[in-house]
Amino acid sequence: MRHLISPLDFTVEELDKLLNLAGDIEKNPQKYKECCKGKKLATLFYEPSTRTRLSFEAAMLNLGGSVLGFSEASSSSASKGESVSDTIRIISCYADICAMRHPKEGAALVAAKKSGIPVINAGDGGHQHPTQTLTDLMTIRTLKGRLDNITIGLCGDLKFGRTVHSLINALLRYDNVKFVLISPAELKVPGYIIENIKEAGAQYEEVSRLEDVIGGLDLLYMTRVQRERFFNEEDYIRLKDSFILDKKKLKSAKDDMLILHPLPRVNEIAVEVDDDPRAVYFKQAQFGVYVRMALILTLLEVEV
């Protein structure tokens, strides 16, 4: 039995197959609408995440399956002191596959060890969020046509943003990806990620102003800069505008540069950008459903 705990659990070849399946689902959704009839997905969300949870639920419903679960820990057995290991053994009696979100790093891995059903890590603390990475990869591959030979800018909070770390690690497996890391000094990519980049022999640069580098990017991956991450208010006020994407900054960008964002956004992308054809962050949400459909089919080993 197969689980998805880390974005790197799939080899490049397996990932390719998964993204091909997701692409076919996008083109022929009707073909898949009964594939999981009689199957049940359990959504075990020990912390709330509506977007991710609903994306999984939409995916399973699109496959003709059904869904049960909980959306916050207070309504779970965890509040009675039950361990994740015990919970997953029970859930294995109730469902055919599960998606688990947990505030503690490693929770999904612990669950997978005792589980009788495939476990999908839907986020474990600041650690991993592999289905977001799959979503990002599908968006890039579908709209850009490739995962290699790209210059990608990653902008905002690169220190704590787990989606950024996972995406970098995932793209390092493709040829000739150049990383432009755009962040305030306080929120730079952690050292171990830089080590990964160096080890893979990939090019990268670290800068602190989006406007200086936007012109050279094929992709711009925006993330939120949270005020509370800054050491002092003055720095925040001085720096925050450099990490907000607006029409003015976009003028220097290539005509086919894609703008991605894991969402939710607060104000780091001005609303005026939404109608720009380069803004694909809402399309990303749609790709997220297709990739989760492909993932469920793959882990359940459903023959289509």
Add this chain to the structure above:
Amino acid sequence: MRHLISPLDFTVEELDKLLNLAGDIEKNPQKYKECCKGKKLATLFYEPSTRTRLSFEAAMLNLGGSVLGFSEASSSSASKGESVSDTIRIISCYADICAMRHPKEGAALVAAKKSGIPVINAGDGGHQHPTQTLTDLMTIRTLKGRLDNITIGLCGDLKFGRTVHSLINALLRYDNVKFVLISPAELKVPGYIIENIKEAGAQYEEVSRLEDVIGGLDLLYMTRVQRERFFNEEDYIRLKDSFILDKKKLKSAKDDMLILHPLPRVNEIAVEVDDDPRAVYFKQAQFGVYVRMALILTLLEVEV
């Protein structure tokens, strides 16, 4: 694409068609049981409202569709600062239609502007609750046989009760409806509603004792009088019994007067009234499911 934001969004003719459809659903539920197979309803409840949410869910399930969503804001992305406009664009990737309840007036309208799917306003603050009005209209039309030529008493908190305001505005489009407005002085119908009545040339009277007028009513629409709405405790104690319907007061009522209530009730209708054949407030809940089924079919433009 069509939404339902205000009870007056449908013309009288469109409403007639919708209520006919709801009536056919009541008579032939089996005919509709697969109409929405493969379709998904998102229930976006930023504030809890079990009755309304479950009524929508029952409606969609009766049509063979499925449901996803959230039942309170704490488990939604709103808690991460996401705007309603962004949320609805994401939900448009997950579902085919949505019902939204939000504490802020106008939220559903804002959502509808950016939505890729039909939005049904399931209550926006003290503003509108159009599916309650549709439910009231279906109840009256089905059980009374008409929406014109009626004398309707509205009793209780007529100042803050949005269902009362919407129902008055909806009935003003029919001929010869007379309104008997029964409330404490503190909780009278707001001036702009009275203006609407006058403009439409309808008859009305404002009174403060139910027992004085109950004998002349074809319909009695009860609402709750909340203690905290009163300026002082003495007034509340002096007045509250006038706005409680019991068997004694019912003795003066016509044999075919219908008693409606949007529910939940607390004590404004004595439990002893429940078994009276004129009490139709629990039937109203059943009509609410049929009318929501008709609404979903209409907005999704499903051909039956």
Add this chain to the structure above:
Amino acid sequence: MRHLISPLDFTVEELDKLLNLAGDIEKNPQKYKECCKGKKLATLFYEPSTRTRLSFEAAMLNLGGSVLGFSEASSSSASKGESVSDTIRIISCYADICAMRHPKEGAALVAAKKSGIPVINAGDGGHQHPTQTLTDLMTIRTLKGRLDNITIGLCGDLKFGRTVHSLINALLRYDNVKFVLISPAELKVPGYIIENIKEAGAQYEEVSRLEDVIGGLDLLYMTRVQRERFFNEEDYIRLKDSFILDKKKLKSAKDDMLILHPLPRVNEIAVEVDDDPRAVYFKQAQFGVYVRMALILTLLEVEV
């Protein structure tokens, strides 16, 4: 119309039929997968209980039906002051059957009196939890082959544990069941249960050390000993280890003694016991789904 409020609502013959049906479901799940197509289960959980709720939901989904409801009181109409009697009348318009969990004793019974649909008591305060008892009985009958002629040890908090009380009362209807009641003095079985045992002419003994009696048991039903139940900390520390089942204590047990637990467990069964073939508490969870499927079919009078 039939409800399930107390574990003794079914006669021994009816129970036998129900357990036979549950057994057939276990063997031929495919046969039942469309039995409740178009039917809806409402899960009305006024207090959270994920395990029980999800077990009911899995049961209904396995039968091809669908589910709606709420998982805690805060998102229900109860917070607006609505009575259980009113709520169930509304829910009767939305669903075909309901499972209700409520913190107040007798709530399910009150609901059943006004309900238009079968009500299953999914726990009412410290009072009853009949589907747990059905689950226990199915586990014993399936894995032991009989419900009579057994010596069952019940260990832990026998004073407050409603599952223990219900199981004793249920087993008293079978021949030659001997009860070994293992608990600290503070947490002994209440007098009225002892009276029931005596009246039925069954054998029992009360002891305070698991190790002294484990060798004679056919079944061991473990429950949690909560620290807060003890009068003083010294007693708790002195006694708690006697009520924890571990490999060492298990050495004295029969080779075919079954270990049951209503779950969730905290530490009263050491994790090292989980892999012992005698440990069947996770299988119990699976039986719980089958028995609930059988119950739904029985109360809805579905012909298979």
